[in-house]
Amino acid sequence: MNTPAIDRSKMTVSDEVAIQVTNMNKWYGQFHVLRDIDMTVNRGERIVICGPSGSGKSTLIRCINRLEEHQQGQIIVDGTELTSDLKNIDKVRSEVGMVFQHFNLFPHLTIMENLTLAPIWVRKTPKKEAEETAMYFLEKVKIPEQAQKYPGQLSGGQQQRVAIARSLCMKPRIMLFDEPTSALDPEMIKEVLDTMIELAEEGMTMLCVTHEMGFAQAVANRVIFMDQGQIVEQNEPKEFFNNPQSDRTKLFLSQILGH
Amino acid sequence: MTQSSMSFVRDKMLTQQKPPVSEVGAVRWVRENLFSSPLNGFLTLISLYVVYWIIASSLPWFLNGVWTANSLGECRQIIEANAGPGAEGACWAILRERWHQFLFGFYPMDAYWRPVLAFGLMLMALAPALYYGLRRVNMLMLGTVSVLTLLGMLGVGTDGFHLLLSVVVFAALFAVAALMPKKLLWLTLVYPLVGFYLLWGGSVWGPVGVAIGFGLLVVVWNKLQSRLGAVVAGGIAVAVALIWWLQVQPMVTTPLAHMMPIRLMSVDSDQFGGFLLSFVIGVTAVSASLPMGLLLALGRRSDMVFIKSVSVVFIEFIRGVPLITMLFTASLLLNYFLPPRSNFDLILRVIILVTFFAAAYIAEVIRGGLAALPKGQSEAADALGLDYWQAQRFIILPQALKISIPGIVSSFIGLFKDTTLVALVGLADPLQGITKMVRADINWKGVYWEPLLFVGVIFFIFCFGMSRYSMYLERKLKTDHR
Numbered sequence: 001m002n003t004p005a006i007d008r009s010k011m012t013v014s015d016e017v018a019i020q021v022t023n024m025n026k027w028y029g030q031f032h033v034l035r036d037i038d039m040t041v042n043r044g045e046r047i048v049i050c051g052p053s054g055s056g057k058s059t060l061i062r063c064i065n066r067l068e069e070h071q072q073g074q075i076i077v078d079g080t081e082l083t084s085d086l087k088n089i090d091k092v093r094s095e096v097g098m099v100f101q102h103f104n105l106f107p108h109l110t111i112m113e114n115l116t117l118a119p120i121w122v123r124k125t126p127k128k129e130a131e132e133t134a135m136y137f138l139e140k141v142k143i144p145e146q147a148q149k150y151p152g153q154l155s156g157g158q159q160q161r162v163a164i165a166r167s168l169c170m171k172p173r174i175m176l177f178d179e180p181t182s183a184l185d186p187e188m189i190k191e192v193l194d195t196m197i198e199l200a201e202e203g204m205t206m207l208c209v210t211h212e213m214g215f216a217q218a219v220a221n222r223v224i225f226m227d228q229g230q231i232v233e234q235n236e237p238k239e240f241f242n243n244p245q246s247d248r249t250k251l252f253l254s255q256i257l258g259h
Numbered sequence: 260m261t262q263s264s265m266s267f268v269r270d271k272m273l274t275q276q277k278p279p280v281s282e283v284g285a286v287r288w289v290r291e292n293l294f295s296s297p298l299n300g301f302l303t304l305i306s307l308y309v310v311y312w313i314i315a316s317s318l319p320w321f322l323n324g325v326w327t328a329n330s331l332g333e334c335r336q337i338i339e340a341n342a343g344p345g346a347e348g349a350c351w352a353i354l355r356e357r358w359h360q361f362l363f364g365f366y367p368m369d370a371y372w373r374p375v376l377a378f379g380l381m382l383m384a385l386a387p388a389l390y391y392g393l394r395r396v397n398m399l400m401l402g403t404v405s406v407l408t409l410l411g412m413l414g415v416g417t418d419g420f421h422l423l424l425s426v427v428v429f430a431a432l433f434a435v436a437a438l439m440p441k442k443l444l445w446l447t448l449v450y451p452l453v454g455f456y457l458l459w460g461g462s463v464w465g466p467v468g469v470a471i472g473f474g475l476l477v478v479v480w481n482k483l484q485s486r487l488g489a490v491v492a493g494g495i496a497v498a499v500a501l502i503w504w505l506q507v508q509p510m511v512t513t514p515l516a517h518m519m520p521i522r523l524m525s526v527d528s529d530q531f532g533g534f535l536l537s538f539v540i541g542v543t544a545v546s547a548s549l550p551m552g553l554l555l556a557l558g559r560r561s562d563m564v565f566i567k568s569v570s571v572v573f574i575e576f577i578r579g580v581p582l583i584t585m586l587f588t589a590s591l592l593l594n595y596f597l598p599p600r601s602n603f604d605l606i607l608r609v610i611i612l613v614t615f616f617a618a619a620y621i622a623e624v625i626r627g628g629l630a631a632l633p634k635g636q637s638e639a640a641d642a643l644g645l646d647y648w649q650a651q652r653f654i655i656l657p658q659a660l661k662i663s664i665p666g667i668v669s670s671f672i673g674l675f676k677d678t679t680l681v682a683l684v685g686l687a688d689p690l691q692g693i694t695k696m697v698r699a700d701i702n703w704k705g706v707y708w709e710p711l712l713f714v715g716v717i718f719f720i721f722c723f724g725m726s727r728y729s730m731y732l733e734r735k736l737k738t739d740h741r
Contacts, residue, residue, distance in 0.1 A: 094644035
């Protein structure tokens with residue numbers, strides 16, 4: 001991907017730990033979907049998680065805001081451990097934004113209402129202030145003119161940008177992306193990736209499950225490769241792509257980069 | 260252009276021409292819809308003949324109808340005199356003489372204005388809920404209903420004082436609708452008590468006491484909710500309200516009733532009948548079964564085992580039992596289970612069981628709507644940090660209810676028509692109870708179609724109205740793919 005103009009001045013990784021996953025295991029019934037996951041994410045990191053389908057990468061990031069429950073081990077997000085305690089879960093969820101493959105906008109609400117609902121009811125922001133914030137982020141994702149429309153009237157790329165803006169309105173400290181471009185036409189992938197790059201330039205901590213290897217090379221500071229519920233290999237993007245160590249990684253890379 | 264040449268250049272553009280006659284207007288419609296093939300043409304002719312036969316055999320009956328007569332015999336004489344011997348005709352005179360029983364049952368005649376007023380106020384109380392925030396629609400509804408209600412009250416005879424009072428109330432409501440339409444929802448909230456007072460009468464302080472109890476409940480809950488959480492605060496609020504209703508209220512309202520004896524003549528439940536009864540049961544059960552069905556549907560999808568199993572057992576039990584069984588339960592069995600000497604009104608018992616019945620069906624309709632929502636919707640709500648009730652209120656239910664509108668309204672229509680089944684437990688519903696009673700009169704013995712047609716037409720008007728409203732609502736709420 002040719003995006004030479006990436007501003008790296010704020011893309012710095014601090015020593016502060018944002019997410020700490022230790023010895024985490026998860027089962028779906030009898031199926032051991034995540035096995036002994038150990039992962040530390042520092043603030044400011046931009047991590048791309050890739051791997052074949054069914055490798056558990058989506059499940060992993062869904063565990064981080066507890067859309068999925070883990071059965072063993074520990075997940076600490078921003079100093080809050082995720083247990084069955086609803087208060088902790090709500091706290092983590094309001095600090096962690098998530099963008100889904102299928103956007104998951106609320107079709108019965110206008111774009112503006114989609115963006116202001118959570119700030120008003122979770123953060124207790126006054127309506128006017130919430131709308132100003134919403135307009136700010138809509139301008140950032142370059143669709144302020146769509147504020148009064150409904151999601152069904154927007155293109156896929158626009159909807160995904162609205163979904164990103166909706167998460168940003170909660171002023172999250174961490175953003176999770178679950179295959180944000182997999183449901184989009186090629187033309188729209190670029191506008192969404194551009195938005196994500198901008199976000200990275202501002203120093204946001206990001207975890208992206210994606211197969212956009214161009215994005216990984218341009219933005220990520222670390223690439224994690226998963227297979228069969230385990231982390232198989234992780235490295236800096238340059239090393240990861242040019243000098244993969246495990247055979248599984250080599251096979252995967254040859255398959256997705258080979259065509 | 261020669262047959263085989265590959266190249267072709269058009270040198271003259273063609274102008275638009277009219278389509279052939281057989282492809283436009285009425286001719287085309289007839290061709291396509293009535294005579295598109297020999298079989299269809301044949302079926303069209305047969306249908307035309309059937310329509311002709313129905314009209315030809317029933318029209319004289321309607322045309323020969325007699326409106327003024329004192330008995331069926333007199334009707335027949337008039338018809339024979341007008342249309343010749345052997346002619347048949349409708350004897351509408353029975354409706355002219357007995358219409359009030361179809362509408363009010365055995366309600367005291369000099370108090371007919373009370374059900375009329377209650378019905379008018381009910382329509383006004385429905386308007387702000389059905390057309391929320393639409394100022395002009397609300398004003399139009401209120402204005403029209405006011406005028407019709409006043410005319411109705413004049414028609415059945417109302418004393419000057421209450422007529423004047425109604426005019427003042429209507430004017431006040433109209434002013435509210437014009438100035439602050441959203442405040443009109445208060446009318447919807449207090450209407451149940453107003454309606455109860457108007458219909459059953461008695462001292463005004465009873466309903467006022469009940470209203471104070473609800474007020475206490477809301478105030479206590481509001482004060483405590485932020486400190487103790489919704490569940491504990493709710494429990495305390497209900498306890499406070501119960502103490503008020505059971506212990507304090509009688510001590511306060513009895514002396515008040517002596518000091519300020521504002522009261523309407525009490526009317527017993529067994530004097531209710533006809534459409535008054537249908538509406539009391541139907542409207543109460545409809546408005547109570549929707550929230551109950553909602554909670555049951557949510558309960559059935561809940562992760563909490565206890566709540567889930569209670570909901571499942573309730574729904575499956577109620578749906579597995581015919582309504583008639585439930586009505587018999589209401590009239591006979593329920594008394595055995597209630598504390599001794601608690602004399603539960605029969606209409607109230609019937610309303611409770613009809614509500615349960617409708618709620619179980621509505622719960623399943625709403626569950627269908629909930630199941631139709633993609634899982635991503637609740638995941639997105641969770642990911643944004645909304646709690647369970649916020650997610651249900653803002654994201655899940657608005658969409659699920661929208662999907663369920665046709666099913667919910669079908670349930671309501673069915674419920675409204677099922678109110679006629681109360682005839683089986685001895686209540687005077689319009690279809691069986693009143694009709695049977697009217698036919699028992701020696702003057703009208705032998706009248707068959709007329710009362711049934713009358714009752715049928717009224718049911719049709721209201722059920723059709725509900726159906727049209729649901730279509731309006733679906734159009735209004737359609738926001739997804741425009």
